[in-house]
Structure formats: structure tokens, C-alpha cells
Amino acid sequence: MSDVTVNDYGHDAQFDDYFALLKPRVMSLVVFTAAVGLLVAPVGVNPVIGFASILFIALGAGASGALNMWWDADIDAVMKRTVKRPVPDGRVTPKNAMILGLWLSVLAVGMLALTANFFAAGLLAFTIFFYAVVYTMFLKRSTPQNIVIGGAAGAFPPMVGWAVATGGVSVESVMMFALIFVWTPPHFWALSLFMNDDYSKAGVPMLTVTHGTRVTRNNILGYTVLLALVAIGTAFTSIGGPVYLAVALVLNGMFLRGAFALWRRQDAAAEADKYAAERKFFRLSLVYLFAHFAALLVDAALRGFAFMPQLPVIF
């Protein structure tokens, strides 16, 4: 067997291949959280300006995805989950991925500055820099804390959305940031528990590879407890409301129970049922994030009505 990967770039790159470089699935999450950040802000935004701003935020996220695929092509080629991406699959050359990423970054930041404001554009530029340079180029290959710190990149979109409306940062936007930031480690570590082989083969220092599954399970529980505090605390800011509080109480209860179950499990039991509990926890984590942001949106829509009880604003 040979360790050499031969890429044949004879294939004619199609529109879809370039679109795949932008990580459409990640982009849809960015669109959603950025839109919630924008819509729950106390300042109204013209629908055209709001729509265009969300689009440019998503484009910026896509650009950083393309830069990530350019830099990580060697890792992606080894991992089963990522081997079919356009660059390791040979459909797009690494150089073209880089060019697309750089130009789309410039376009997205410049257009957001013109459409919304310079503060939001600066925050978007920092997000792209953080994901493409800080996370992809440095953290990912060097420390098991990679996804903890790198999670910040995924947590910025609602803050950028909020900045489009308000032109600044406030406790509410920091809480939305914190919600995604603290959610990321348990989400990814649950994935790495059942995808461990992939990461160790690629030499990515995931916590499961460097410190073992016991430490990973402990950390998942620790971050889930912290996450519950952040999620329920957000209910008592000006963007919180009864619907959000109800959703947060139920889902954090379920998430804590899941994390506790993972913490109590031994690897032998996990292997016996093919990581059923880990997979369930991972799926729950997706519902968890979506439901929290959807609930913020529902509360924002209902805020004007007199029949809605208001929660005390503590933070």
C-alpha cells in the first residue's frame, strides 16, 4: 500500500463543485443563527437590508469554508467523512479553492460594510480570520482544545446579525455567542467518540485521541452543565421570554441526562451497542441548538402582545 495520494485535476470543475466548497450545510446554520440575532434585536431593520446582510454573512461563512478546504485538503483526503469534498476528490484544485475563498471574503466583508455598518463588517472579517487562520491553520492540528476555541468562529454569526441591527455588542448578543460557544465542545466530542478512528488516522489531536475517551466523557458532562447555566441565564436577558424559558428547561434537562448517561458509560458498553447513546446525544445536540434559537424568535414575535407574561430581566 502506498501513502501517496495522486490527485487528477483533469476533471472540469462545475458550478456545483465550487458551491460545495462553501459548505452549504454550515451556511444554512449560519443563516439561521445570524437571522435570529438580527430579528431579536430591539432595532428594526429594513427587510431588504436585513435579507442582503444575512446573505453577505452567509457568503463570508462560505468563503471561510473554502479557505478551510484549501488548507485541510491533506486531512480531508484521509478521513472517511470528508474524502468526497471537492479538493481531496480532485474536482477543484487547491489553488482555485484558495482564490475563491479569498475573493468571496473580500466581497462579503465589503458588501456588508456598505449594506449594514462597518462594525458588523469588521466582526464578520474577524470571524473569517478566526476560522480560516486561527482555527484551521493553527489550533486544529496543534491542540486538543482546537474545537473549544475554534467554536468561537461558529458562535459569531448571531453577534454579527445583532450588530447589523444595532451597530454594537451587548449582553444579549454575548449570551447568544456563549450559547453556541459552550454548546460546540459537547456536540463535537460526542461525534468524535464514534468517529475516533477517522481523527486518529488523520493525526488531528481530538481530545479522544490525545487524552482518551474517559477524559472526553468527563469534559462533555462538564461543558453540558456550563451550557445549562448559559442557556437558562439567557432567558433572563431582554431577548428571553416564557417560550424560550420553557424550551430551555426541557432541552437542558434532556441534554444533562444524556451527558450524564455518556459519563457513566464505559467504552466496552459503547462498542457493544455501536455507540447508540453517543449518536443519540449528537442528534439531540442538533435539535437543542435549533430549538433554542427558534424559541428566541418566537418570543421576539410574541413580545408585543399583552397576554404574554414577561420574565424579569436580570442580566
Added chain:
Amino acid sequence: MAIGSEHPLHGRRKRSNLMLGAVLGGFVALVFAITIVKMANGVSMEAFDHTVRYSIEPKTEAGQ
């Protein structure tokens, strides 16, 4: 096999070109819509141009 001027490759490229054209057209329409909204909201079209312009100076008490 007959020699045709069309290769499947041409069909694929045509599709890509049409998609890219649609994206660019959409971008132009979006910039146009943003411009209309900004102007309707009364955003100043004047900016600094290497000479003093009183019309874009921030208004002060004395200057009212």
C-alpha cells in the same frame, strides 16, 4: 459513432455558465434594491472629496 460538435462536456459547461450568470444577475438586482432602499431612507450621496463641503459637515448649535 457519429462525430458531433457537442460533447457532453459542453452541456455541463453550459449549465455551469447559466448558473453563474443567474448568480451574477441576482447580485446586480440585490445591489440595485439596496441602493433604492438606502436612497429612499435619505442616506446622503455626498462624501468627502478632498475639499471642504459644508453640506456634509455635522450640524452644530451655532451652525443651525
